Amino acid sequence: MKSYALHLILILVIFLSNCSYLPAGKKKTNDSMNQFLLLAGLNQSPGFNWNLPAGFPIPSVPPENPISEAKVTLGRFLFYDKNLSNNQTQSCSSCHLQSIAFSDGRSVGLGSTGEFHPRNPQALSNVAYMSVLTWANSNMKTLELQSRAPLFGISPIELGLTNDSYLDRFRNNSNYTKLFYDAFGGGLESINEQNIRFALASFQRTLISGNSAYDKYTYQNNKTAMSASAIRGMNIFNGETAECFHCHGGFNFADSTTHSFQSTNEIIYNDNGFKSLTEYNTLNDNQKGFYELSKNSSDIGKFRAPSLRNVAYTYPYMHDGSINCTNPPEAGIYSETCAREALEKVVDHYSSGGKTPSNKDSTLIKGFSLTTQEKTDLVNFLLSLSDESFITNKNFSNPNP
Ligand code: HEC
Ligand code: HEC
Known part of the structure; x- marks a missing residue:
């Protein structure tokens, strides 16, 4: 009896730890895990209808604040x-x-x-x-x-x-x-x-945002949702030349993630070489990243990588918002032209290999060269993460406009 119970626990642990990383494109796995959690009574918010996009796991909810x-x-x-x-x-x-x-x-x-x-x-x-x-x-x-x-x-x-x-x-x-x-x-x-x-x-x-062109292509089986250029850009993003996916990976394009299938939560701070240590040393501690808390000099310049979902909408970029287009429109108004220009600057930053000296991981931030077409492809991929239904969803808007 005892070994039977142990066996069950072991199976559960193996199952849950296998769920901990959800690479893009694993729709079936995610949905069957949602089913499994429901059957096993592990869904932390029974009775709440999340209305999740295809391929998305159930979010974690702290037990003291069940959602309703x-x-x-x-x-x-x-x-x-x-x-x-x-x-x-x-x-x-x-x-x-x-x-x-x-x-x-x-x-x-x-x-x-x-x-x-x-x-x-x-x-x-x-x-x-x-x-x-x-x-x-x-x-x-x-x-x-x-x-x-x-x-x-x-x-x-x-x-x-x-x-x-x-x-x-x-x-x-x-x-x-x-x-x-x-x-x-x-x-x-x-x-x-x-x-x-x-x-x-x-x-x-x-x-929750999960209805971008990328989602339609990957999770909703709509093979025409992404352009050929954006698909090429996705392969650059996920390839070992640009290395983007290492820090912006998984279904949420972020490395510090949590959800109901994950047995341990990832918390990762990285220096993407955006500023050199010499530059950081001229700044206040509250602009030096994780160092502000840890006071460990190897943490200067380390930040949590943001999710890249809807990234086109969210210029200016980086923790200090210093990467922007030349003539940004009024705040709150989206301009695709501005997003493209600002994202090209981000790609230029990564292809240059970032600044030194820095705490960057030089196996991931090492510089690479892209043709003009490949750079456009990568930017088109980043734009395919925009979910217009999210920014216009009436359930999220001001209830007293
Ligand atoms: C070593 C980990 C790492 C790699 C590899 C990496 N990034 Fe980042 N990325 C970060 C971190 C950390 C930040 C935040 C840095 C900051 O604010 O100073 C960031 C910020 C960004 C931002 C700004 C987002 C925002 O909302 O401000 C974009 C866009 C981005 N990265 C795209 C990419 C692309 C494209 C690639 C591949 C060419 C890539 N990243 C590779 C860690 C990484
Ligand atoms: C004055 C502008 C301002 C206001 C008002 C504001 N925020 Fe923010 N919010 C920020 C800034 C700046 C950050 C980044 C904080 C940091 O790094 O310390 C942030 C970060 C966040 C984050 C973290 C997001 C992530 O990806 O980790 C959440 C969640 C958030 N805010 C929610 C709220 C809520 C809820 C309120 C209202 C109670 C609020 N904010 C009011 C400026 C604001």
Whole structure:
């Protein structure tokens, strides 16, 4: 009996560890794993309809905050509500605009009191699958925790909340008393800081993007969805010359991922040679990547690689937003011309091999040469990751426009 139980556990462990890496194009495997999780009772959110795109795994959800429709609805209202800033001038959506995949368009964030953030506001597509959040803070492991930084952070000030008085703005609003009741039950005491963060996290977990030309081609069996050039670009991306997939791999084009099939979460910081150590040494610690936390000089310049989903929408690029086109349009407005120019600059950076001295891994960031056509192919592939249905999805937009 005992060995039978052990046997079962062993099979389960082997099955789950095999699921931990999901290379692009493994639709059947992902879907059968979703089925398996449902049968084994391991889906962490029974009863919630994720409505996942083909080939996508079920996101991980912390046990203390099971997801529900009511929490998602409340989170959506809160995400767009300026009452979440002390001076009522900004909401989360001020720096995370749906029209550009919930990125910002500015090189660095600008807070509610006019203070600049040291880093670029990140896109939120598929943020549910990130094992660690933000550019370089390894303590930011859940969405529940992350929102504390914009809500209450003082270095820099983003939304600038200082005490609990903002809660009255919600307690005195009958729309919110109902939304909080539906999501958390209880009376006015349910309108509290923790539940606000839990609802925001639930809403953000539903911001799933999986209907790009690449997805149609790879997971939806639509062989005409990608152009011949984009397909050639995909092969360059996944090849051993450009090496992109090593750090931007898997179904989410990112290496620090989490989901229900993964037995261990990957958390990886890398230096892509974007700046030299000499340049970093002239900057403040909050612009030096993972070093700010670890204080280990081998971590200077190391950042979490962003997901490349919807990357065309999210220029300017890199942690300081310094790679952009020459004449960017007004923030929040997408221009394909600008995206192409900025992405070409990114490709030029990688093909040059990056700066030295740096902490880059020179087996991956080693430089390569592409013909003009191959460079266009690679950029066309990056553009094939744009999901227009995501940036126009009405379930994600401001519920009170
Ligand atoms: C003033 C602009 C600003 C506001 C307002 C703001 N953010 Fe952000 N957001 C940023 C910046 C900048 C980063 C990168 C942070 C870093 O690296 O430390 C970021 C990062 C994030 C991330 C991490 C994404 C990833 O890929 O790891 C999440 C999640 C997030 N913000 C959610 C929110 C939520 C929820 C709110 C509202 C409570 C909010 N943000 C308000 C600027 C902003
Ligand atoms: C060694 C790991 C590594 C490799 C290989 C790599 N990248 Fe990156 N990539 C990163 C990291 C880390 C960042 C963030 C760096 C920063 O902000 O300073 C990044 C940033 C980017 C960005 C900016 C995204 C944004 O939202 O700002 C793009 C685009 C990108 N990489 C594309 C590529 C392409 C194309 C290739 C292949 C030619 C590639 N990467 C190879 C690690 C890597």
